[in-house]
Amino acid sequence: MIKFRNVTKFYHPDTYALKGVSLNIRPGEFLSIIGQSGSGKTTIVKLLTAEERLTKGSVVISGWDISNIHFREIPILRRQIGVIFQDYKLLPQKTVFENIAFALEACGASGKKIKKIIPQILKVVNLGHKAEKYPRQLSGGEQQRVGIARALIHRPKILVADEPTGNLDLTNTKEIVGLLERINELGTTVLLVTHNRDVVNMLKKRVVVLDHGQVVSDQKVGRYVL
């Protein structure tokens, strides 16, 4: 369970990014968050990964209150949450295999473990045949699938996607959404931040609407209403 309790976030003393946000996300749920640019969506993601600190309230993940997390505990938190981004954030000089290996090495995985895990993960995202390619040799959809593979290396309980289809056409968007659905069906909680009307209406799942840092709507089977 992820619990945002009355969360307020100020970046500057006079402007808030989130104001009194309360939100419960159940284990295994697939939740989309929509809202206009500047409504606070990315701030929610950054509070979950402890990239930013909240000003007031609390964020609790599986009973762990991370509101005042010690910096030494941040790696433990980040192993539980996979994150994917709009711009993929792949290293251009590294191959697909090396991009994922790099993330595993950063966490102290052995060469043996890396060689074993990566083919398994690449299979999940259907990229086994592209392991030796560089990001520039891949389509946008394929690059995002590498991003998803990298986010899955620790088998996280939670996958957070911040506008993952923002740079993709409809065909690739459908493919990425389908992949997120499959990952969710395998038991991972998915939090999807999106602007894309088609995505939300395709999913037919819970949708929370943010407006100026506040939750203004929370629907079980949401439709795009902006």
Ligand SMILES: Nc1ncnc2c1ncn2[C@@H]1O[C@H](COP(=O)(O)OP(=O)(O)O)[C@@H](O)[C@H]1O
């Ligand atoms: N690092 C930052 N410093 C100052 N203001 C920020 C920072 N990040 C975001 N903001 C402000 O907080 C508000 C919410 O931003 P954000 O969470 O990125 O919204 P969204 O992802 O919905 O576009 C915006 O007004 C934005 O300008």
Ligand SMILES: [Mg+2]
């Ligand atoms: Mg954003």
